[in-house]
Amino acid sequence: MVGWLDATGFDLASAHIVDCASDTLAWRPERDDAMPPEPTDDAGREIDFSAGPPNDYERAARGSADVRTMVAEDLSEIVRCDRSITGRDRTAYIGARLVEEHGDRFLTLPRDEAVRQLGDLGLAEVIAGAKADLAMMGITYDCWFSERKLYQEGQYDKVMAILREGGYLDLHDGAVWFKATMLGAPKDEVVVRSDGTPGYFASDIAYHYNKFVERGFDRVIDVWGADHQGHVPRMFAMMKALGLDPTRLSLILYQLVTLKRGGEVVRLSKRTGDMITLREVLEEVGPDAMRFFLLARSADSQMDFDLELAKEQSDENPVYYVQYAHARICSILRHAGDLDYSEGDVALLTSEPELALIRRMVRLGEVVGLSAEHESPHYLTYYAQELAAAFHAFYRDCRVVSSEPGDEAISKARLKLVSACRIVLARALGLMGMTAPEVM
Numbered sequence: 001m002v003g004w005l006d007a008t009g010f011d012l013a014s015a016h017i018v019d020c021a022s023d024t025l026a027w028r029p030e031r032d033d034a035m036p037p038e039p040t041d042d043a044g045r046e047i048d049f050s051a052g053p054p055n056d057y058e059r060a061a062r063g064s065a066d067v068r069t070m071v072a073e074d075l076s077e078i079v080r081c082d083r084s085i086t087g088r089d090r091t092a093y094i095g096a097r098l099v100e101e102h103g104d105r106f107l108t109l110p111r112d113e114a115v116r117q118l119g120d121l122g123l124a125e126v127i128a129g130a131k132a133d134l135a136m137m138g139i140t141y142d143c144w145f146s147e148r149k150l151y152q153e154g155q156y157d158k159v160m161a162i163l164r165e166g167g168y169l170d171l172h173d174g175a176v177w178f179k180a181t182m183l184g185a186p187k188d189e190v191v192v193r194s195d196g197t198p199g200y201f202a203s204d205i206a207y208h209y210n211k212f213v214e215r216g217f218d219r220v221i222d223v224w225g226a227d228h229q230g231h232v233p234r235m236f237a238m239m240k241a242l243g244l245d246p247t248r249l250s251l252i253l254y255q256l257v258t259l260k261r262g263g264e265v266v267r268l269s270k271r272t273g274d275m276i277t278l279r280e281v282l283e284e285v286g287p288d289a290m291r292f293f294l295l296a297r298s299a300d301s302q303m304d305f306d307l308e309l310a311k312e313q314s315d316e317n318p319v320y321y322v323q324y325a326h327a328r329i330c331s332i333l334r335h336a337g338d339l340d341y342s343e344g345d346v347a348l349l350t351s352e353p354e355l356a357l358i359r360r361m362v363r364l365g366e367v368v369g370l371s372a373e374h375e376s377p378h379y380l381t382y383y384a385q386e387l388a389a390a391f392h393a394f395y396r397d398c399r400v401v402s403s404e405p406g407d408e409a410i411s412k413a414r415l416k417l418v419s420a421c422r423i424v425l426a427r428a429l430g431l432m433g434m435t436a437p438e439v440m
């Protein structure tokens with residue numbers, strides 16, 4: 001998104017908010033049902049601690065040590081910090097590595113301090129892993145914004161004061177509620193839970209106050225998953241409560257992706273731990289295919305991602321089809337050798353395949369504008385396929401480099417045309433964050 005918005009002249013900044021202010025990062029075993037299960041071996045047998053029943057924190061610490069013992073053999077050939085380990089194995093690996101690096105140091109600390117430090121270490125590991133995976137896909141953010149800053153630097157206190165003074169807060173059922181119904185939302189929302197901790201929505205309000213009021217952004221685009229559909233009305237109510245124009249906030253909700261392999265759905269289950277990570281898909285199909293398929297549908301459309309199709313080297317694979325057009329043009333230009341076509345007379349290009357290609361080429365600026373206006377990149381993927389199709393049709397019907405007597409002028413004109421087409425194709429691919437290969 002940043003690429004094509006930047007191309008239209010916007011002054012941009014991209015950010016990834018790190019959800020690290022809630023108690024989800026801290027293990028709080030005050031209740032029996034909040035306790036993690038006892039560590040077990042591969043046969044499901046509970047591990048025996050010969051030193052007697054451990055206390056809550058020792059159980060977690062010793063569990064990590066035993067996890068290390070259990071997975072050591074499997075990890076013996078894996079390079080330290082290898083990010084190819086995923087899922088539950090990844091969690092076990094991180095725990096094992098922390099024990100290996102720090103030993104029993106955390107057992108000597110007060111529990112709250114130990115949990116805080118372990119949380120920070122785990123958070124750093126998760127962020128590093130996310131950055132590495134996104135880098136494989138060519139995605140970087142200008143800022144990884146820590147949710148904690150909203151509480152440490154006062155934004156939360158500021159927005160609560162604004163809402164209180166505006167009469168938008170209400171206390172009932174032991175919690176503090178934002179009266180979103182006053183501003184058109186279907187229901188009120190909790191901002192402070194009954195236990196006194198801020199709710200997720202409180203962070204949303206403070207974060208957008210920071211972006212709009214303190215940092216002065218004219219517009220903000222949030223990209224969420226479709227499971228947050230119900231949160232949209234409260235966000236616009238929040239904008240009104242802060243005295244901001246709701247039209248300055250855009251909320252893009254991406255639908256879930258269905259993975260397929262050869263037309264068959266790949267069954268995934270979060271409960272059983274059966275999952276395929278972004279990194280695994282990237283390693284199988286490559287970043288260009290991944291980006292193209294994800295961009296090829298509007299955000300509100302359900303998407304099927306066929307892993308086998310994404311790897312095919314055929315016209316059925318849209319990524320291959322577009323990139324092959326660019327590579328074929330590069331081959332044509334290499335074949336032309338030292339022939340100087342800079343003075344080629346494009347007025348000679350009068351056949352329908354030539355004119356059709358030109359008509360497609362000149363639409364790039366219009367398509368980029370459409371993508372920016374509608375905040376949707378799928379216009380670019382369709383355009384790239386249409387441009388590639390126009391080029392392939394031209395190449396089929398029009399000989400570019402001819403050695404026939406009298407064909408030098410038209411050869412130069414067509415070389416000038418395909419050279420320009422190469423630039424447009426490369427630009428379209430670049431705006432989508434994809435490579436433009438010269439050889440395939």
